[in-house]
Amino acid sequence: xxAVLCTIFAIxxxxxxxxxxxxxWMLIKLFFxxxxxxxxxxxxxxxxxxxxxxIKYTSxxxxxxxxxxxxxLFAVTFLVILKGTFSWIFGVLGIIVLGxxxxxxxxxxxxxxxxxxxx
Numbered sequence: 001x002x003a004v005l006c007t008i009f010a011i012x013x014x015x016x017x018x019x020x021x022x023x024x025w026m027l028i029k030l031f032f033x034x035x036x037x038x039x040x041x042x043x044x045x046x047x048x049x050x051x052x053x054x055i056k057y058t059s060x061x062x063x064x065x066x067x068x069x070x071x072x073l074f075a076v077t078f079l080v081i082l083k084g085t086f087s088w089i090f091g092v093l094g095i096i097v098l099g100x101x102x103x104x105x106x107x108x109x110x111x112x113x114x115x116x117x118x119x
Contacts, residue, residue, distance in 0.1 A: 003040070025083040029076055036072045060110060067102045074098055 010033075020026045043065070049056060057065070075095055082091070 003037075007037075023083075025079050029079045032072055032076045032079070036069065036076070039068050039072060060106070063106045063109070064103070067106070070102065071095060071099055 014020060046057065046062075046065075075091075078091055078094060
């Protein structure tokens with residue numbers, strides 16, 4: 001429900017202030033928002049498959065997939081808060097560093113889990 005409300009209010013706000021659509025950061029932000037909506041749609045399809053006991057993905061894939069929303073939300077937040085403060089190079093480097101940290105965390109968890117099969 002909150003995603004629907006946010007989408008309605010975002011469209012309403014863009015109708016009230018259409019000049020925002022002329023700013024490059026807003027177009028990139030909207031791209032990431034559409035990407036997030038697609039991510040949630042695909043996640044719902046995976047959920048429906050799991051409800052039917054159709055397990056098509058490994059646990060490691062699901063851990064990585066789970067972090068997809070984190071990376072997208074980080075990108076959206078970064079764009080909105082720091083839209084003119086830093087160059088795009090710092091933004092791209094920040095997202096890459098976040099992705100690396102998430103992958104290292106997933107690998108560390110997998111290594112710990114493989115050592116202790118009862119966990």
